[in-house]
Amino acid sequence: MDRAPGWSVRLKLTLSYAGFLLLAGVMLIAAVWVFLLSNLPEVTSSIGGLQVRAVLARDFAAGAAVVMAFLLVFGLVGGWLLAGRMLAPLTRITDATQRAANGSLSHRIRLEGRNDEFRALADAFDDMLAQLEAHVAEQRRFAANASHELRTPLAISKALLDVARTDPNHDRGEIIDRLHAVNTRAIDLTEALLLLSRAEQRSFTRQPVDLSLLVEEATETLLPLAEKRGVTFETSGDIALATGSQALLLQMTTNLVHNAVVHNLPERGTVRIATGVRPEGVVLTVENTGEKLPPALVPTLTEPFRRGSERVRTDHAGVGLGLAIVKSIAHVHDGTLTITPRAAGGLRITVELPAAAPQTGRHP
Numbered sequence: 001m002d003r004a005p006g007w008s009v010r011l012k013l014t015l016s017y018a019g020f021l022l023l024a025g026v027m028l029i030a031a032v033w034v035f036l037l038s039n040l041p042e043v044t045s046s047i048g049g050l051q052v053r054a055v056l057a058r059d060f061a062a063g064a065a066v067v068m069a070f071l072l073v074f075g076l077v078g079g080w081l082l083a084g085r086m087l088a089p090l091t092r093i094t095d096a097t098q099r100a101a102n103g104s105l106s107h108r109i110r111l112e113g114r115n116d117e118f119r120a121l122a123d124a125f126d127d128m129l130a131q132l133e134a135h136v137a138e139q140r141r142f143a144a145n146a147s148h149e150l151r152t153p154l155a156i157s158k159a160l161l162d163v164a165r166t167d168p169n170h171d172r173g174e175i176i177d178r179l180h181a182v183n184t185r186a187i188d189l190t191e192a193l194l195l196l197s198r199a200e201q202r203s204f205t206r207q208p209v210d211l212s213l214l215v216e217e218a219t220e221t222l223l224p225l226a227e228k229r230g231v232t233f234e235t236s237g238d239i240a241l242a243t244g245s246q247a248l249l250l251q252m253t254t255n256l257v258h259n260a261v262v263h264n265l266p267e268r269g270t271v272r273i274a275t276g277v278r279p280e281g282v283v284l285t286v287e288n289t290g291e292k293l294p295p296a297l298v299p300t301l302t303e304p305f306r307r308g309s310e311r312v313r314t315d316h317a318g319v320g321l322g323l324a325i326v327k328s329i330a331h332v333h334d335g336t337l338t339i340t341p342r343a344a345g346g347l348r349i350t351v352e353l354p355a356a357a358p359q360t361g362r363h364p
Contacts, residue, residue, distance in 0.1 A: 013086070017079030018072060025071040029064045089118035093125060105133040153186040192321040195251060204245035208356040211240040211284050212275045214253040219273065222257050230267040233257075237275030240282035241356040244333040252329040253284065255322045256349055260288035264346070281335070281354045290346035298339050298347070302327040326351070 089111055099107045108129065111122035157179055164175050219226075219233050226233060242249065260271040272287040302323045323339075326349075330337045335353035342348055 013083035014076060014079040018075030021071055021075035025068055089122060093122055100129060105129055105136060150189060153182045156182045195325060204248060206243050208241050209244055209246045209249050211242055211282060212237055214250050215273050215275060217250060218254040218257045222261055226261050229261060231261050231264050231269040231271055234270060234272045238277060240275040240277055242282050242353040243356040248329045252326050255326050256286040259322045260286050264288050264290050281352050284351045287348040288346045292345045293341045295341060298341050301339060
């Protein structure tokens with residue numbers, strides 16, 4: 001925004017200090033002058049009071065002028081120095097803001113001293129810079145990973161097309177099948193990226209959603225995949241009403257169940273899904289059997305395009321956004337996601353969401 005040039009805050013404070021000091025001096029001199037006028041006749045009545053009063057008035061006026069001039073100079077100089085000292089923290093905050101505007105998010109103010117308004121502002125600004133730096137780093141990492149993931153199917157498609165063009169005797173049916181699989185993966189990845197972006201923008205209408213019904217729908221959808229992989233479902237729990245987008249919460253539930261099915265034992269695996277109500281909200285828990293995971297790996301599973309090392313080579317590894325989408329959906333619904341490795345192998349994933357407000361005025 002273009003603004004007309006104006007006085008600096010330091011100059012305004014200086015003039016304010018000097019003006020206040022000058023006004024206080026004027027009031028003090030006026031009080032002394034009134035006091036002298038009210039008491040002078042009693043003191044000078046016997047020696048020609050009128051002539052003495054005139055001399056005293058002239059001397060008092062001259063002295064008052066000198067005092068006022070001194071107060072003005074002292075107020076300006078002292079106010080300028082005092083304002084500069086008081087505004088020094090603000091200057092550091094301004095410098096940090098300019099650095100951040102130029103792209104330097106690693107700089108911190110770290111204002112010394114006891115807590116006051118300026119230091120509270122500096123600490124809040126440092127916290128904001130730390131969050132921005134982490135967010136920008138995450139976005140850059142996400143963009144790099146997304147570019148890599150999208151480049152892979154395109155490179156494979158190009159290679160298959162080159163084979164079809166240079167080797168006319170190659171089985172065209174095999175090439176078409178592989179192109180179909182590669183393009184399907186690219187479409188799935190693009191849709192997952194769009195879903196993740198839409199979730200992070202919070203562009204949805206909130207309404208009461210029963211998590212237990214979402215579990216039923218997700219398990220019915222994924223039952224063929226579970227049967228194919230020899231995985232059985234065990235569901236339990238009560239009605240758990242959350243508030244949010246039914247489509248996003250269904251996607252979250254489906255991703256959790258799909259992740260539990262795909263990353264399970266080669267045969268005779270189990271997925272246990274439960275919903276419940278707690279004093280602080282509603283809970284969805286998905287627990288699966290599987291291989292033991294190192295504790296250091298578990299926190300990275302919600303990062304985009306991060307998978308366990310054993311999972312990348314499977315045919316059902318997905319696009320690497322399943323748990324990242326779950327985390328994002330839980331976050332935009334003001335919920336929490338907790339991932340815990342099971343001692344016997346596999347994971348226990350718990351999503352806790354705020355409970356929906358009680359519905360009033362409903363008829364049975």
